[in-house]
Amino acid sequence: MDIVTQSQRLTQEGSRLAGSVRPGGRTSRTRVAVLDAAIAELAEKGFAGTGLEKIAARAGVATSTVYRRWGSFIGLLQDLVDETTVDVALTDTGPLTDDLTRVGRLIVALSSHPVHRQWMDAVVSAAVSDPAARQVLSQTIARRIQATTVIVARAAERGEIPADTDAAEVIRMLAAPFYYRLYISAEPLPDDLPERVAAAVVSAVQAGALRAAP
Amino acid sequence: MDIVTQSQRLTQEGSRLAGSVRPGGRTSRTRVAVLDAAIAELAEKGFAGTGLEKIAARAGVATSTVYRRWGSFIGLLQDLVDETTVDVALTDTGPLTDDLTRVGRLIVALSSHPVHRQWMDAVVSAAVSDPAARQVLSQTIARRIQATTVIVARAAERGEIPADTDAAEVIRMLAAPFYYRLYISAEPLPDDLPERVAAAVVSAVQAGALRAAP
DNA sequence: ATGCTAACGCAATTCGCTTCCCGTTAAGAG
DNA sequence: CTCTTAACGGGAAGCGAATTGCGTTAGCAT
Known part of the structure; x- marks a missing residue:
């Protein structure tokens, strides 16, 4: 269709x-x-x-x-946004690697949820050429990014990462490899992808590679 | 259509x-x-x-x-794969950050090329639900990843990064944030994205976070 | 309870994509 | 060069998505 x-x-x-x-x-x-x-x-x-x-x-x-x-x-x-949920508990208590791993697991869970996966597939496919779909998608993603940045902020407060870390960019770097495999390279998601990506992103953050632009 | x-x-x-x-x-x-x-x-x-x-x-x-x-x-x-090209020179001479930055610039250039962008848009949109399109897309991406891993291999030979680094995974981590913004979050690509992502990925690699699974 | 009309049901219609049929043209083997 | 038939052209027909008009039902203001 x-x-x-x-x-x-x-x-x-x-x-x-x-x-x-x-x-x-x-x-x-x-x-x-x-x-x-x-x-x-x-x-x-x-x-x-x-x-x-x-x-x-x-x-x-x-x-x-x-x-x-x-x-x-x-x-x-x-009208069906927020109609599907999965129960993966997010944490912001640290260590940051663990907190981000859970975010990764949430993405995996959402991509495995029959209805949510179909919802996402439909919106992603349509968004390529339909401005209205693109807006739905971008707002949904932006809202999720925003809701997750608190995890990075808490880590900064704890002194685990640089204080001027770009929180939204951290979440993007974390989420991107999942969606890249789902919709671009069409590869399966390895079981340990949440752990691997979280570890990689935290390494970059701690090295100061994801500071907010001045 | x-x-x-x-x-x-x-x-x-x-x-x-x-x-x-x-x-x-x-x-x-x-x-x-x-x-x-x-x-x-x-x-x-x-x-x-x-x-x-x-x-x-x-x-x-x-x-x-x-x-x-x-x-x-x-x-x-x-039948139109490889019909569009852009002239962004790739290097594998190091430093790795520079080489990967050029890969990022190549992705940006491809996404700015009128025909290639439309080609990619069409295939990505269709691949969500069409197995044939998904195969075209996954093979195209796999070929590009494969062709780019030599950059990481050379860096390993130079001793710039751990010898057991997962080269393909490095390229995926590098490419993902670009495609994520293009097709998922529907955000524009910042001008300095190639530099930023390359720096972040190299940090993770040098920290040993992207070694091949044993 | 009453009146206005938003919202609905039904069916006809349009529109674009895809397939199918058949007559015609020309590639390539001999 | 001749013959077979692959490949093409043109048009009709099928199909599903989307739109529209009109009569009917029912929300809600009074």
């Missing part, structure tokens, strides 16, 4: 998408039915094996309803 | 694609005309703004001819 076609209307903030004037009753029932159906379809068929038509059919609503409410597949996916 | 649909036939080695029995004369003229048209379309319209129909029209051949010869958009892109 083609994810890209008409999602640019999402970028218009006010948007004329249905559902905002009378959000209660039938509208909200339709909403949860469609979102549930979308999750089920993603898990069972994958993003490439489904589409708004099939999701609408599974939800028991008309295809046109889904198009009017979400506008596109990406619009629907945007 | 949807890149994915029918390219699985490419995975069948023998394949019944036309053009192999009588490769001369008209067949070869058609081939170069279509490949030229594809490059022009990629540069002018981008991969999402073109398709086999438009490429065929520009090449002055019938749509069915293109489908019979290449089977799919990915099949055509596969």
Whole structure:
């Protein structure tokens, strides 16, 4: 299926998408039915094996309803952010290598989660050519980076790493090798990748190679 | 356009694609005309703004001819590997930081090259759900990694880094932050990214964090 | 409880991509 | 040079995604 076609209307903030004037009753029932159906379809068929038509059919609503409410597949996916979670506990107590290893394990867990993986696959694939999808992706990633920088900040407070370390850059360097294998080199993720990458990044940080630009 | 649909036939080695029995004369003229048209379309319209129909029209051949010869958009892109080059000189003379910086600059140059960027975008987007595209991508990346490991090997010979350094892993760690920004976080590439990443990776290597697993 | 109309269901329609059929052209073996 | 048939051209047909119009249902303000 083609994810890209008409999602640019999402970028218009006010948007004329249905559902905002009378959000209660039938509208909200339709909403949860469609979102549930979308999750089920993603898990069972994958993003490439489904589409708004099939999701609408599974939800028991008309295809046109889904198009009017979400506008596109990406619009629907945007509504599914944060719908999938995994239970990998993050820590910021140090040592930094351990904390970052857990972040790596979280990325692995997310990439193994059936629904989240399909969600990510769909957004990454579409983001290449669709500005709306690209925005969803970049905001999601930016939010995750931001939420994780505290780990680096704490390590700096403990004196484990230089105080002027670029925290966001540390997280990027950590996350990049995982996504690189998932979407670029198409290689499997070695079991010890979280440990290896965390160790490498911490080495670089401690050597002062990831200080914030002045 | 949807890149994915029918390219699985490419995975069948023998394949019944036309053009192999009588490769001369008209067949070869058609081939170069279509490949030229594809490059022009990629540069002018981008991969999402073109398709086999438009490429065929520009090449002055019938749509069915293109489908019979290449089977799919990915099949055509596969034939365009190595069609785009950039002139960034790589070195393996050391220091390793300088050599790796040049590799980073090469990645930046490729991502700035109009045709190569579109080629990469198309393959990355399709590879998410299309096994044939994934194979094209993974083989292309693997070949580039392989061709670049000599830089790390030379550094090891010079004694600049541990002898048992995992050369391919060094290149992956170097390349990952670039592709991560291009396709995942959708952030721009900072001008000094090659220098920064190269310095960080060399720090990790010299600390012994990227040795080959025993 | 009533009225306005947002939101929905249904079906027809459009649009682009892909495949298929058949007549025509020309590559390459002999 | 002749013959076989690979490869091509043109157009029709199939297919799925996306859009649109219109009648119906129901949210919510009054």
